[in-house]
Amino acid sequence: MKDIEIEANKARFKSLCEEHIHREGIEKILDYLERTDFFIAPSSTNFHLNEPGGLCLHSILVFETACKIYEQIAQPAIQLGISPFTEEVAMESIAISALFHDICKVKLYHPTQRWKKDEQNRWVSYPGYEVKDEFPFGHGEKSCLMLSWYMRLKPEEMLAIRWHMGMFDMSENGTAQRYAYFSALDKHPLVSIIQSADFLASKLLEKTTTY
Ligand SMILES: [Fe+2]
Numbered sequence: 469m470k471d472i473e474i475e476a477n478k479a480r481f482k483s484l485c486e487e488h489i490h491r492e493g494i495e496k497i498l499d500y501l502e503r504t505d506f507f508i509a510p511s512s513t514n515f516h517l518n519e520p521g522g523l524c525l526h527s528i529l530v531f532e533t534a535c536k537i538y539e540q541i542a543q544p545a546i547q548l549g550i551s552p553f554t555e556e557v558a559m560e561s562i563a564i565s566a567l568f569h570d571i572c573k574v575k576l577y578h579p580t581q582r583w584k585k586d587e588q589n590r591w592v593s594y595p596g597y598e599v600k601d602e603f604p605f606g607h608g609e610k611s612c613l614m615l616s617w618y619m620r621l622k623p624e625e626m627l628a629i630r631w632h633m634g635m636f637d638m639s640e641n642g643t644a645q646r647y648a649y650f651s652a653l654d655k656h657p658l659v660s661i662i663q664s665a666d667f668l669a670s671k672l673l674e675k676t677t678t679y
C-alpha cells in the first residue's frame with residue numbers, strides 16, 4: 469500500500485470514529501493508537517492484507533461490511549418481527565466493535581527479512597513480518613481488555629469482539645468454550661454481525677501479497 473493510501477485510510481478511520489462514536493474514552497484510544505503502529509501495521513503476516521497499512525484498512529472494511537449486514541439483513545428482520553432479536557443495534561456499538569475488534573494486533577507484527585527459494589532454487593530474502601506478542605492474552609480477549617483500559621464497553625460489544633473469530637479460534641477448545649460461543653451468538657445480534665463482517669471482509673475484499 470502506498471503512503472498516500474495509508475494516510476487516506478488513517479483519515480477515514482478517524483472520521484468514522486468521530487462520526488459514530490461519542491462515548492467517553494474515544495479520544496484516549498485514538499491518542500494511544502497514534503503512539504503505536506496501528507495505522508501502518510499489516511493485518512496479518514501471510515494472509516489478508518499482509519502489507520503496511522493493512523490493519524487500519526481491514527478495520528474500516530469490517531465496519532463497512534458490518535453496516536451492510538445490519539442494514540440489509542439484521543435490521544429489516546428485526547423490524548419485521550421475524551428475527552429472534554427484537555431490539556435494534558446501536559450504530560455506535562457496531563462502530564466500536566468493528567473498528568477496534570483487532571486492536572490486539574497493535575505492536576504484534578514486526579518487520580523482518582524472510583527467506584524463500586527463487587525459480588532457480590536459490591535462497592533470496594524478502595521483506596516480511598514476524599509475530600512477537602508481548603502480552604499473549606488471547607485474540608478477541610486481548611482486544612476487549614485493551615479497549616476496556618480506555619472506554620466502558622457494553623456487554624454486547626465485549627461479546628462481539630471476544631467472539632469475532634467464531635469457530636476459527638477454538639479448534640482445540642472444549643465443550644465449555646463452544647457452549648459459551650453459541651450462547652454469545654444467542655445473546656445479541658452484534659456477535660453474528662461482527663463475526664460475519666470480519667470473515668467476509670477478510671475473504672472477499674482483502675488480497676494477500678505474495679512476496
Ligand atoms: Fe481478529
Ligand SMILES: [Fe+2]
Nearest residue numbers: 526569570666
Ligand atoms: Fe479482523
